Amino acid sequence: MTDIELYRDKGLEIYEKAHYSHGEHIGEVEAILSWYARKEARVLDIGCSGGLHALELAKRGYSITGMDVEMSAIQLARRRSADMALKADFIAADLEKDDLTWLGSFDLVYSLGNVISHIPKKSLPAVLRKIRSCLEITAYFFSISWRLVTLFLKRYTKRISASSGGEHWTGKPDISS
Secondary structure (H helix, E strand, O other): OOOHHHHOOHHHHHHHHHHHOOOHHHHHHHHHHHHOOOOOOEEEEEOOOOOHHHHHHHHOOOEEEEEEOOHHHHHHHHHHHHHOOOOOEEEEOOOOOOOOHHHOOEEEEEEOOOOHHHOOHHHHHHHHHHHHHOEEEEEEEEEOOHHHHHHHHHHHOEEEEOOOOOEEEEOOOOOOO
16 A cells, blocks of 8 residues: 555545544644735645645635545545535646646645655656746745654754653754754
8 A cells, every 4th residue: 555545535534534623724724824915816735635725725715726646535625615615626636747737827836744755756856847837936835744844853953752751842943964
């Protein structure tokens, strides 16, 4: 089983219950919009999964396209969009294999979770060029990879053990080394 197969069908349902059962996606969209104030923008959600973030942006008036390699995720996002009577496009596409230029240009492109970290290192430059081809000149692109954040925290901050047995990191990052 590949990493991507984990997000198929019941796996996607489990993932969403674990990460978004209390509306966390709404707070994440609000955090994005706290610094991205442009209205009526075209937005591309790479690795949109079941469309929670994309549909929250559609509710707020953004023209949204969500893409994911997993067809069952796209089908779920389309059902949600129809149920909510929201206009949003959801397409199945593979960042490594598919051409993205036919999508046109976007004002904001984002990828949340570990989407980019699933790309093999040797393919990453080509994938980033594909993403760049979808950006307007004044567009923003950002990607949050929880794996990369964790590695950053482990490398550049001091680890302490919490009384609950969990791990926490503290201190300002020291990126001088």
